[in-house]
Amino acid sequence: MSKREVSFTVNGAAHTVSVYPMERLLDVLRCELRLTGTKEGCGEGECGSCSVLMNGELVNSCLVPVLQAEGATIATIEGLAGESGLHPVQQAFLKCGGAQCGICTPGMVMATVHLLGHTPAPTMEQVREGLGGNLCRCTGYTRIFDAVLEAAGSRK
């Protein structure tokens, strides 16, 4: 199979890449677009390190063949911070100490952005469900969940 062109929008910028259709969206983001904030953990959809938003929905980019991203709007961790500084979810993770080694953090943050987009004032149970597909091997989850509630403005 030869390469072909696939076009999509990433963090507001239009891109056309020449790729094999079965390349993983994760690899195209990291290797073609040099957006290495999206991490590879398990490579089988279990850990959530490679979470990005595709057309507004949280997906594991390791399980998306890039051809299926044709025409899609993609958001990665690099697109969150703006000119005025970090995104509120990133600020909350900083404030609450919701990161240690950092590998899971981009995925945790993207899952949080997705959760709060659908459920602006989540209960702890909804936080646990929203981040249930994101694994952290360092901190445990308490500070991460604190950060999600902080970002939602509902931390006691």
Add this chain to the structure above:
Amino acid sequence: MRAHPSEYELVAPGSLPAVLELLAREPGSWMPIAGGTELMVQYGAGKLGARKLVSLWGLPELRSIESSEQELLIGAGCTYTDLRNDPVVAQQFPLLARAASWTGSIANQNRGTLGGNIVNGSPAADSLPALLVYEADLLLASARGTRRIPYVEFHTGYKQNNLAADEIIRAIALQPRFAAYHSYTRKVGTRNAQAIAKLCLAGLGKVSGNRIKDVRLAIGSMAVTPVRLRRTEETLLGRPWSAALISEARQALEAEVAPIDDVRSTALYRLHVAGNLLHEFLEGLFA
């Protein structure tokens, strides 16, 4: 080791007729791929045998949920998120809505499709026992036309099914006639999100005059396919509540399933827990 992506072909014809035409032209040589939550895992592990894939993702013909008085028609490309968000599924088919909610993680629910789950045929798939008790039909489409079969006849063995080489599942049809039934489902696993079930029981039942008027039971992760528990149902039908009923039902269940031993659990554990879930279903049914 992952295979190199250059060794794989993936095309996206963009419409259902175009996909069916491709499958008809070269039957058996194209593997349909929807949300990739199963096939991309195999691909990542270097275990995906199919080298030519055709994408079903985003086909509008497969992505709608249509409700009429007679039935609910769920497009095979609907994701678990679609199922969770649909008010008719929530109201009329709560077992399916609940199973969708504990399938994988949110990211997996955004990509995994009901049709893909059925074709993949994992005995542990969360939503399949619900489809069995609701007596779903499948609409199978090919360039030759559409045929309708009861879902219970679809799986013919471990990861084996009745699809012809040029066919795909177009939709899942459910009849809304169980609103008055007591419904029960429970998944036993190591963790809510992601964890694959050690066991999952789904049950529907109706009691009148203290006797079981109607009952449907199905179990996942027990045998090589999800199975309807017909003999256990027969044991229960027409019977009033009693301690003897529980033990007879447990015996019937143990007699009719061939439990598997695998990485997630043992046959002995599965049988014992299945009996416990059946007991819990019956308690709720008579409550």
